[in-house]
């Protein structure tokens with residue numbers, strides 16, 4: 001499955017942030033060298049070595065993330081989805097991107113794209129025994145009288161919203177499916193179900209927060225569409241969701257193949 005091009009934006013900004021940090025670190029060491037050499041003759045070498053080691057660790061981690069995201073190679077092993085690095089990178093990229101004038105929502109979706117690319121790179125070692133399909137309540141048509149947050153079986157599959165098609169997908173791919181009215185309830189569903197992987201549909205803001213908050217559970221995110229404004233009668237490209245399910249779970253696990 002092809003992930004959206006936002007990972008180029010996210011990783012480009014990450015490398016820019018890294019270059020800025022490296023320049024600032026070099027400048028700080030350069031400034032304190034005259035004082036350091038007075039304290040101990042070898043202190044400047046020690047300071048340069050420490051700064052170099054720190055930058056090598058950060059740059060090495062970023063290089064592995066870049067290779068995994070673009071080449072699809074599972075080079076992050078054994079660190080899993082490298083969520084800690086991603087957790088640190090996200091606020092840095094968000095801040096730098098905002099300073100450079102990028103839209104916040106675009107930056108969040110770029111983070112989600114990068115996260116998805118890393119999950120796809122590692123999918124062979126992520127179990128699909130317990131897949132949780134998390135959907136936002138705003139996908140449900142606002143006039144629908146049926147309470148699907150309690151039980152998705154209440155959906156009458158009238159086709160007025162994407163819930164019917166998504167429910168059908170969950171049945172075909174044997175996934176557990178929950179509709180959550182917010183991040184707290186989504187996290188509760190995760191804690192209750194203890195999935196091996198989560199496929200989540202939500203806005204960029206909720207997906208970015210969910211990916212970080214759900215750690216250590218891997219979350220593959222698909223942003224919804226908001227033709228009627230935020231949180232109201234939202235939609236999702238069902239073909240894109242099925243493509244993600246196929247890629248993550250594999251056609252062999254569908255009911256069709258039974």
Ligand code: SF4
Pocket residue numbers: 140141144145146148154155156157158159160161162163164
């Ligand atoms: S598809 Fe289901 S959730 Fe959507 S409006 Fe119809 S009955 Fe309600």
